[in-house]
Amino acid sequence: MSSYKHKKKYGQNFLDSKELLEKIKNVVNLNKDTTVLEIGPGEGYLTSMILENAKFLTSYEIDSDLISNLEKKFKKYDNFKLINEDFMLSDIVGENLKVVANIPYYITTPIVEKLIENKEKIDEIYIMVQKEVAIRLCTEFSGSDVSTLTHYIRYYTIPEYLFTVEKEYFNPIPKVDSAFIKLKIRKDRKYENMIDEKIYFSFIKKAFSQKRKTLINNLKKAGFDKEELEKNLVNDKIRAEELSIEQFIDLIKGLKYDRL
Template identity: 40%
Template sequence: MAIKPCIAQKEVTLHILKTFGIHMSKKLGQNFLIDNNVVAGIVSAANVCEGEPVLEIGPGIGTLTQALAEAGAEVTAVELDRRLLEILGRTLEGYNNVRVIHGDILKIDISREINKEKYKVVANLPYYITTPIIMKFLEERQPVELLVTMVQKEVAQRMVAKPGGKDYGSLSVAVQYYTEPEIMFIVPPQAFIPKPAVESAVIRCTVRTVPPVELVSEKMFFRVVKAAFAQRRKTLANGLKSAGLSKEELEQVLTQAQIDGGRRGEQLSLAEFAAIANAWSKIVSDS
């Protein structure tokens, strides 16, 4: 049972902001959720269980935090905007399963703040910093089993994109290498104040326990991916030359990987990127 009024309502949110004299920060990408169905949908997508550790990024005034707490999660919420700490102290008062930390999620020692074998990340992320935050957790191999995040719809589409389309790029490859992503639902601008200029999407990324491809070197894999998408109009062969392969090495790599160098990066699957990376790694080890 709720112990406070539901924050995810326009009237309640406006009252809180007015009471504390808070104006939304464009710099921090602040848009506050005012649709409880959306909030409930995010919590449902995260499949939160009683006592389960959850890390929330950017709790704002506690809208999603409140729902996570009432679902029984043990919430650690990291908020950058110091002005909101007093508000969170009031809106989340009485929830003994919530801990609020002031800090920048890209700079703090996450392992120290949430020292758990496994936890979930649930967040309504500021659009301007979505990708760096998601990639930080994945690249650092944080013990995250699930990320459920609200992002700009176009970013979500890039994360789940398959080879051959304009949305497919290095972000698609990276996210799909580390996780199994799926778009859960689309969120209209009317669900926020102020209304953003774009639609949003809730995306669930289930972190893989085993990578989808076998690699000799993960570093080489991402080097190949970066080269392939550095200039999208370049052919794969030209991209790999720019990344440091000589003409002879390039022919050797493409022959061994059985890949046509005239193709473009946006046409290659994860398995094909892996084949190129493994062939390149073999050349390096043999030389």
């Protein structure tokens, strides 16, 4: 066991299970043509597996106290680049990247958003997140777990909940269970080809403004005409979380909404 003192400010909960590592290896499908990006290598547990199976790995580690040990541990690898920087302030370099990471949970959403903003450089994202967050990210369009973030994820990616990870697999042990998920970037730009992204998310923000309210009430409050809404909504009791992306696109076009 390492004597390293974990820092709460960085949300450090390191992987601590060979069984879990093998499970991750089996789903991420690394090979000698794979270029990987890792965020927060920590003590290098996941890093080691990636280096043994991928063509090249770039790891971003914000904690300077971990750098020396990581450099010593992996000095024999010439397919490894360790960057002592805050990932959120760094530029992502490369193409056809596969992200494999146990990310700090307190900034899950900003990290996911940054990765998706760099979707031209990334093919697939495999990340460890809190279980409840994984459910929200990967949920179908029904039920209270759906949010604007759900729409953001599904607009640009195909999400998949891979498996649950009990909290005992980490050191130190966190308060909640985790989950390993996959976000596959939509290279076909399915929804981007159907509607302008700025218009779509401007509308979605209005639709989800108050989750306990019906969709028609939220949109009326946003200034939409009641008669037009009733004409385009078959059910005036429906809530925003019940509509799919395709249904929202039809609604936006039906309302001729083009404001940003």
